[in-house]
Amino acid sequence: MGDLPHPASALVAQWGGYLANDRRRSAHTVRAYVGTAHRLIDFLGGYSGEAVEPEALVAVGAADLRAFLAARRGSGLGAASAARELSGVRAFLTYVAEQQGRAPQVPRTRAPRRPKTLPRPAAPDEAMALAEDAGAFASEPWIGARDLSILLLLYGSGLRVSEALSLTARDLPIGETIRVTGKRSKMRVVPVVKAVREAIVEYVRQCPYPIADGAPLFLGARGGPLSADLVRRAVRAARVRLGLPDTLTPHALRHSFATHLLARGADLRSLQELLGHASLSSTQIYTKVDAAHLLDVYRHAHPRA
Structure with a gap:
């Protein structure tokens, strides 16, 4: 070079x-x-x-x-x-x-500020960057593989953090779909794309603790159940490193899943089932999110706006 x-x-x-x-x-x-x-x-x-x-x-x-x-x-x-x-x-x-046997002393330099816009879902590349960055900066490789798997589940399958952390060894091996139990003990079936399945397989391979019987699928650093706060902390650190907006939380990855499906033609009833919403009115918020995004694009791009 x-x-x-x-x-x-x-x-x-x-x-x-x-x-x-x-x-x-x-x-x-x-x-x-x-x-x-x-x-x-x-x-x-x-x-x-x-x-x-x-x-x-x-x-x-x-x-x-x-x-x-x-x-x-x-x-x-x-x-x-x-x-x-x-x-x-x-x-x-x-x-x-x-x-070189030195203690890392990387100079602290602020990431470039992103222009303020209406709150919006993460773009697909932002969601993937967030997941990969959280994995890359974890304290140990297996923890990085774990965090990557969880965040890909939130974005790729529309899970809540609590739903991802409720998965157990009984859900292995992960197939093209999994059954998750959401709010009010409502069970649903959600798709799991290949990239997510591969990430989970790699995490299980690297995990130093046994994942068997009814043990949680995602374990903490000492082998116990993983706290949702640790997932949020990993996302917050990655978000700061990437200069992404504060609104990009773990739950926002689920919103991004829903909004991107809607933009690609998914109907509200199907989306309701995938998200595990009790009522259609809960799902209809995504039409407003999508409209807000379109309005923002229009205002920035249309010569008469």
């Missing part, structure tokens, strides 16, 4: 292997993070006019990161994408410090 042969680039290849093999990140995530690391090294080389050594990455300061982000924004990168770029840089610099 770039005009200079940077010795630090060898660390990028190692990091890519670590993400793929140890952290079990998706090929898409590995490709995006590796690309970010190469862009950072190329920028630092051009910035200093010298080949970048591994030691130089440990010395990267807040001013360097601000300059990098400014250059990326100047090339047309949007606020959300720049926030994801910053998240990847932080993860890479943390890895580099650990490889």
Whole structure:
């Protein structure tokens, strides 16, 4: 990459292997993070006019990161994408410090602010970025696999956090559908797409505790039941790293599931069943959310608006 042969680039290849093999990140995530690391090294080389050594990455300061982000924004990168770029840089610099036996001291740089708009569901790429970022920054690989699985269930199947955490070993192996028990003990069947099934299989493979009999599917760090507060905390941290709005909570992923299905032609009755709403009036709120989004798009795009 770039005009200079940077010795630090060898660390990028190692990091890519670590993400793929140890952290079990998706090929898409590995490709995006590796690309970010190469862009950072190329920028630092051009910035200093010298080949970048591994030691130089440990010395990267807040001013360097601000300059990098400014250059990326100047090339047309949007606020959300720049926030994801910053998240990847932080993860890479943390890895580099650990490889050199140093305590990670990644400079604190605020993610670019996103323009304020009407509250809206997460875009599909934002929902996926949130889930993958929460997984990538977990304290241990198996915890990252767990958090990724849970958030993909919320967005991919429209589950409430409590419903995801109520799943047990008896629900394994996860098929194309699962039965969940919602509010008022109302049971429903929801679809589980391939990406979600694969994430759960990987989590079960990595989990250091036995998941058998009636044990909860998703376990805490010490092997006990997982608290919903820990899921919310992981989402909050990922949201800050990515510069996403405060309204993007775990429950908002369920809203996003519903709104995206509605936008793609799902009828309200089917949506009511998938969400486990007792009445159709509870489901009709999503038509208002979708209308608000369309109005916002119109106001920003129509020359007469």
